[in-house]
Amino acid sequence: MKLLNKINIRYLLFSLGVLIILGIAINFVLFYIISEELDEKLLNIQKRVTAQIKDEKFIPVIKPYIEVVEVADRQERSYFSDTIIENLHENEWEEFRQLISIKTINGKTFKIIVRESKLESDELFESIALIIFLTFIVLVFILFVVNSRIAKSVWLPFYNNLKLVTNFSLNDLSPLHLKPTNIKEFNELNNVIFSLTEKVISDYKSVKQFSENASHEIQTPLTIISAKLESLINSNGLNAEQLEKVKSIYSSVHRLSKLNKSLLLLTKIENKQFKDVEEISIRKVIEEKLIEFQELISLGNLKLETSLNEDILMVISPLLADILINNLISNSINHNKEKGKIKIEIKERQLSISNSGDAILSNSGNIFNRFYKDNPSSKSVGLGLAIVKKICDTHNIKITYSFKENKHFFLLDL
Amino acid sequence: MKILIIEDELDLLQEIKGFLEKEGFVCETAQDYLSADEKIWIYHYDIAIVDITLPGGSGLQLIEKLKQIHPDTGILIVSAKNSLDDKLTGLDIGADDYITKPFHLAELNSRIKSVLRRRKFEGAPEIVFNEIVIQPEDGSVKVNNTKLILTKKEYELLIFFIANKNRLLTKESIAEHLWGDNIDLADNFDFIYTHINNLRKKIFRCGGNDYIQNVYGMGYKFTDL
DSSP states (O other): OOHHHHHHHHHHHHHHHHHHHHHHHHHHHHHHHHHHHHHHHHHHHHHHHHHHHHHHOOOOOBTTTEEEEEOSOOOOEEEEEEEEEEETTTTEEEEEEEEEEEEEETTEEEEEEEEEEHHHHHHHHHHHHHHHHHHHHHHHHHHHHHHHHHHHHHHHHHHHHHHHHHTOOGGGOOOOOOOOOSOHHHHHHHHHHHHHHHHHHHHHHHHHHHHHHHHHHHHHHHHHHHHHHHHHHTTSOOOHHHHHHHHHHHHHHHHHHHHHHHHHHHHHHHTTOOOOOEEEEHHHHHHHHHHHHHHHHHHTTOEEEEEOSSOOEEEEOHHHHHHHHHHHHHHHHHTOOTTOEEEEEEETTEEEEEEEOSSOOTTGGGTTSTTOOSSTTOOOOSOHHHHHHHHHHHTTOEEEEEEETTEEEEEEEO | OEEEEEOSOHHHHHHHHHHHHHTTOEEEEEOSHHHHHHHHHHOOOSEEEEESEETTEEHHHHHHHHHHHOTTSEEEEEESOOOHHHHHHHHHTTOSEEEESSOOHHHHHHHHHHHHHHHHTTTOOOEEETTEEEETTTTEEEETTEEEOOOHHHHHHHHHHHHTTTSEEEHHHHHHHHHOSSOOOTTOOHHHHHHHHHHHHHHHHTTOOOOEEEETTTEEEEOOO
16 A cells, blocks of 8 residues: 555544544534523523513413413422424424423412524524534545645655666666655665665675686686697597596586586676677678578578568677577577478568477476576577577567467567 | 797696697797796797786787787787677787687697688698698689589588698587587587588599598597598
């Protein structure tokens, strides 16, 4: 859940709670005030009626509001009560508040009842409650809007920096300089992120440096081993069994040095060390490579089909363009069937290279991974397609593998 | 022919020296920048094999000096770095060729001979092996005065064989010589066999001898009968 939403939901829930409690409280207070008011009014009327009877000897009666009857009971008292009286004109029952007092005036005892309809005070109560309630709702709404606005502007630097952190890549080799804000906590976070990325980058660099140096340092001993083995092979002093062993050592050393070279190449592509870019005609590279490969293609009895009427120009290092095409074509030769087909096609900035095959690879999602081999017993180094992928990645080329109609397809959006 | 080998790894140095002496070259060695510098000033060599990373200085500086003092000395760079920048700089300042570690000694030998041909014979020596005569200038091959039509790979293969005659050339070194080291052909060396067979047949048809022997399935040897 987004932070702002969370804050807003909390805020609204809290407001709702306050609204309910306040509503109940206001209800009671209002009810009490209005009842008091009504009782006071009744008391006033009763006083006037009493005065009128006393001074003017006139007994006023307005039913049902004022009723005066003589009673025998001489005990003076006075009390409020609620009652319901039928309104004869409208044939409805109406609620009334009444004050009943027994008073002795000029020697006579009267029962004076003053009444007031509660309808009016109920309406008053309702309108006051409504006004308070509406004011409260508007207040909550305004606060909500203002709050969200403030939160948004306060958190804006956070979200901006979050975007920067998301886009952080080790390959850029520069620590994250986040935008400073006037909020202390955010600045502290920025500083922590800066030193964190700085540390990560320096660790990454040293690991990379180490593996690159290791690969370079391995080259010389490998040369020595291979040279000594070659002279051993040529020394004539070995019997067949020994020679067989030397042969196996030799081919392993050869594999090791190929592996090392490929890993170095991958590292160099990753480090973007191929800076001598030129505009390269992909069609030309393919045509040159096909001449180089023609013997291998005919050796496997492969049928080559090309459709190179269009051309793609690309700004890339000539060496990398060569390796890219080389690895794709040699892959299509190596993993072809006997008497299979190779098809190379350029169409609308798309290069497609396909070769015959029996079935989709068991782990086709990993086809571009380092050391991926469809056939584990193969002595192939398993880096050819990883190198292809790395070149594509560093040059914004989209490459996809698919298997259709008994063919392995490699599609490159150049 | 006199060769100066500048290489800081003693083991490798001795191996190259031993190999080239068997090929009939006179070899001198230097293990660091200073001793190499000294030798360059005093003696004259036909070929210098220079490692770029040396204790005490850069091989590239040595090449620049060598070019000033003895411009006719052929220069072959040996480097652990397969860096195009280094390669281009090296070739720019006058080196004749560039070879990356790890390399096959046969490959080194073939490159040295090719540099020598270009330098010492102004690029027009004939390579003669009994009845086989090669003109590297135009790439023509004659056997018993009959012109031989070879594919590019067959031609390169023949030159490689003759440069390394009487030595066992492993399939790996042949493959790398013909296809470069970027190729990942796994354990499939059948194509070498095909090329060699074709080459054999073509020479045989012109009345030449079959000089190519298969050795224990390891590789091939081009030997005088």
